[in-house]
Amino acid sequence: MTVFKKNGYRFFFFSREEERPHVHVVSADGESKSWLEPEIEIAKNYYHSSKQIREIEKLIKEKHYAIINAWNMHFRN
Known part of the structure; x- marks a missing residue:
């Protein structure tokens, strides 16, 4: 399930x-995977640069509430 797309x-x-x-x-x-709780943290990274990881973390922080809501709707309901 796609939650959102931004900046490629x-x-x-x-x-x-x-x-x-x-x-x-x-x-x-x-491709990468980030934990959302208890803190935002990169769990795995395959080929994203350090600059890209910083941008990804920033986008996750900006959309954290929406991502968690989407997670709860998709997995817990």
């Missing part, structure tokens, strides 16, 4: 996932 990144969930809230991010350059 797609932020999404897979339908069958572990319980800890997280979001996957894919771009033309790579």
Whole structure:
């Protein structure tokens, strides 16, 4: 499920996932996974540069509430 797209990144969930809230991010350059709780933290990174990771973290912080709401709607309801 795609949550949102911005700056060439797609932020999404897979339908069958572990319980800890997280979001996957894919771009033309790579893919990463970030934990959303208890803090925003990169869990895995495949080919995103340090600059891209900083941008991804910034976007997650900006949209954190919307991402968590989407997670709850998708997985907990």
